[in-house]
Amino acid sequence: MFAERTQREDIVHFLNACYACTGQREFYENANSQRVSIDFLHQYVLVNYRSVYARSLAVGINHFNQSQIILRLLASGKEAIPKEGALIARALATMPPQRAWKTLRDVRRLGINNRRTRAIVRDYMRGRDAVFDCVKYRNKVKAVACHNHLSLPGEAGRFLFEKRVAVFQTPLFEQVRRAWHSAEAVYELPFTVAEGLAAKHRIPREQFLVKIRPRMTQTEKLRVQKSGEVEIDLGRSPLTKLVLYALSLPELTEEVMAAISRATVRLLRSSPLSLGKVSAVLDNSYSASGTQEKKRRPLGVAWAVDRVLAAASREYRAFWTHPFPGVKPAARGATDLSTPILDALDTAPELLVIVSDAVVNDPPGGGSAVLKYWQSHLDPKGRVSIVHLNPVFSASDYAPRALAEGVPTVGLRDAESLPTALAFARFATGTVTRADLESFLDRRAEEFLATGTEADHVE
């Protein structure tokens, strides 16, 4: 019985870590301890629960962890389970191409070379527009092709490996070749490729950005917009990114607010969620400001969750730890979770969602004490279901830090994963059996493999 419980907790622990951890620096911990911690978890689960490890590619964990899993699975092909290859291929196909190519390049860095890896790389290449990828991800494709002896279609080999060549027949290759020599031809290329060549031709940045704009992707526009040089089309950004962008603005415009609500509607259309009477406790203390690498991420996640819940519930009320004037939250002050939790419980909700990094210092342990007494003394039957969503991975706990015993804690990196997180929360309490968990994984793996091309997770 204990074995069963240990196994179940191990798996929940691991999946939970995979939702939140990106191996980057967090407010309370540095990047190195994060790496060590997540590396250990991966190795442990790979060795002990290989089938779970492979299927976790299907449950909406973040790309950093997907990439880690793919590499570890490829490196240990002998113990492969059925359908593993299909899961890897599917995961690669759903990842953003730069991430996928980076993962495949790491295959070379780690010295992994076996028949299965070569087949997977070959198939991935077949599924992509080879010419475009050769131009846009040139160095990565080159490294991967070299390491795996890929047979490259058409002129790709010449383009990647030969230095001086005559005219290319392939239009895109030819454009790149011309752009090496002519400043005007630069504007026909994808943005990131053109950026380097523009620097080579010493084109002034403003002039370059104005003319290249039609060739930029949405994410590139968002990235460049931060320096205020390019106007973005607000209509197509995913919610969390849009919210983080809104937080970075000195002042919020009507237009951005409208875009946020449109993004919320889009999110709910692609992954429907309908809730009853919901209250949310959202942490906007100083630690929500994140780090240089993940600037304002915890605050952004809290705000995005707030928007999604507001749109998805029949009745909704939000309680911030520091109520703010206007619409935009700011990360400031100490963390007092007990007062907002009490206020939220006062409204008698069906579901209480808490978004916090679980570090409470005003008073320390206040939040968990309130939840503990609420569950044991005031609501022993569990009329209010409580879910704690934590955007921060804590290296010393090997998991997102928990708020209180009996309250499920789920790691959450972006609001897009909110439906998954709410579904997963029932596993985190420890009331379900391993069989339930297995069937959940099975179902998700089936869906993942079946969906094929539709509805990729947007990043």
Place this chain on the structure above:
Amino acid sequence: MLNDLILAPSQVCGAFRLVPLLRPTFRTDLRLGLSKESGYAVRLPGAVYTSYIPHALVLEWADSSAPVASLGAQLNKVRTQSAVPAGVFHRMAKRQDGRRLRFLPLHLAMEGLLALHFGGPTVQWGYFSREAISRGMSPRVERSVAGWALEGFDEALRVFEIHEGQVGVLVFVADALATAFVTPHPDDYRALHDSLLQDFFGELIWQYAVMYPSLPPCDFPARPESIRTLTDLRAAVELMRQEWAAFGRTASIGLLDVPVTAETVYEAGPFRLERFIGSLNPSDENHIGERIVAPDGSLQYLKTYRLSAAQTRRAYLLKQLADHDWNLESIAKKYNLTTNDVLLQYERNGYGWLFHQHVTDAARAYCRKKS
């Protein structure tokens, strides 16, 4: 000393426990900021005080109750400030143009300690050496450790979440009070929070920071039986908060509830800048520091330094000498010791040079014979 300040629950990081001090209402006619000056020495009347001084504070006040804008509170990035031109300061506290005073935090207090009975013996007893009589206590030297050298202090300050309305902080290392810092205005505190790294601390504090990598958890559970409604739970949280405040007060009792000897350094309009020194009793915690007191008696600025045991002992011995007119026999009589014991005690604490060589030799020989 902190009568009108509210102690909020502490925040712990490693060996450090930071207790926020809040004030519901604050004055606007007194502001504190960071001066851009820095230096390595101060000219004092008849002496030069040498120390590396990375920062000075600027005090600005108004005679009427009109609000004053702080000079340094806009400077949010203390840590990133690179090499500042080093120079020689003219005096510890110096009035600048307008209603503005530049002073050197903690150095003001430290100077007070070092200048304790600076003049040397007032009565020429036979056993004092020529050097002691002609040159007094010069040079008196004390060592301390910079804030950034304390293991984990920078991290503790970085992750500390500043409260709204917070005007000060009590810094505990391994639950020993290391320093207390109070500013007149919450904005000033926010701007000067990082400057704690540039202050100096006794070596006891430095050792504590190395020896105790983490603090034991310290929580106050609510009473389980009494909780029947949400209101009870709310009251329990309130109680918890009060217990934390009580804990803060208990832990800082060594600073707050001991009589201090204060000396006015400067009168800035209605405000008094004072430096103070504790009882110097070796069995107590001893803090020296400086403070600014408003006309209504409230504390507007405070910075303290905890003396290490050795420092306290040295200051205590000097004070004993001065209190007894530099007469060793009188001290010996008071504590029921022999003069030789007293003399050797001084020698052991680094004051051997005060006495003639033959006097200390004779004391040592006497001691050997006795044992």
